[in-house]
Amino acid sequence: MNEESVGVEARQVWLKRIESLCGERGLQLTALRRQILMLIAGAGAPLTAYALIDALAQAQGRPVAPPTVYRTLDFLVENGFVVRVESRNAFAICDAPGHHHHGVMLICTKCGTTAEVDNHDLDALLLQTASASGFRLEKQMVELEGICERCERLGPL
Amino acid sequence: MNEESVGVEARQVWLKRIESLCGERGLQLTALRRQILMLIAGAGAPLTAYALIDALAQAQGRPVAPPTVYRTLDFLVENGFVVRVESRNAFAICDAPGHHHHGVMLICTKCGTTAEVDNHDLDALLLQTASASGFRLEKQMVELEGICERCERLGPL
């Protein structure tokens, strides 16, 4: 359906980055966590927890229970390695790993791919918008749905 | 837990506005739809579908099945009378009813209340951010979590 979202080499670089962050922070990048990271990175689009459960069961030849996967996802999200796409109940790689998520998620309704973009002005404006209402901002979620460039080019159908 | 989000009179005005929009557009504001609108409007915070199911069962003295409620919510969301809060799987009134939702949702993590604010600059910036990536924007979801002014004033606890 989709080409892979990141090339194999890019994925390796990205994983290295996460490994080193884990080193710095004293976090354990266990086999399971690594495996889930690579599954998400290798998918062309965000994966749901249950898609991961299936993929893991496939890969390991035995069932993996939901709590196991959700816990791992919690870890990955908390540490900014993965982002939860709220409007899809799915998880995507965070391509500025380690920062707490702070970007805009562009979600193509045709092919399902997502792209993350950062925009400092936008962040500032969101903060200002919140402050103007006396609201102390702690976490932002910006998800935009539409048609990605590639699908737009490929035309209708 | 919460005071009501809108006073009774304000709620009436708001319902009138929706009634007239339905008139203009040839939509039927049936008893069930009206009842669900009022339940959402009367709650201090967004309601989940199942909270509505319970409330309706209470009010009507007989069970109401999920599809009934979800269909009604679909109608209300499609027509811009209610907004779905993605990060909470819940539904809140849209206080510029009839426009397709386009605002920023401020969600207090302490008391659970939400407030909707519009910001034209923000919309423009989002559109620009999407365009810059060749993305054709169709729908935006901006949800900000934090502490609302009231909870901030009332202090820790």
Added chain:
DNA sequence: TCGTGATGTGTTACAATATATCATTCTAGC
């Protein structure tokens, strides 16, 4: 008047997403 189609609601069954709880295993550091 009688269809007939469009719309809204009821009902049953089930699918998909997520969490609570307790048991077990692993690992780092002593």
Added chain:
DNA sequence: GCTAGAATGATATATTGTAACACATCACGA
């Protein structure tokens, strides 16, 4: 090796959402 904390396994269940079909109502033209 021991032990405390972290990570994972396992079972059960809670929460959120849909598919599919039946029934009811109403407007409108034959």
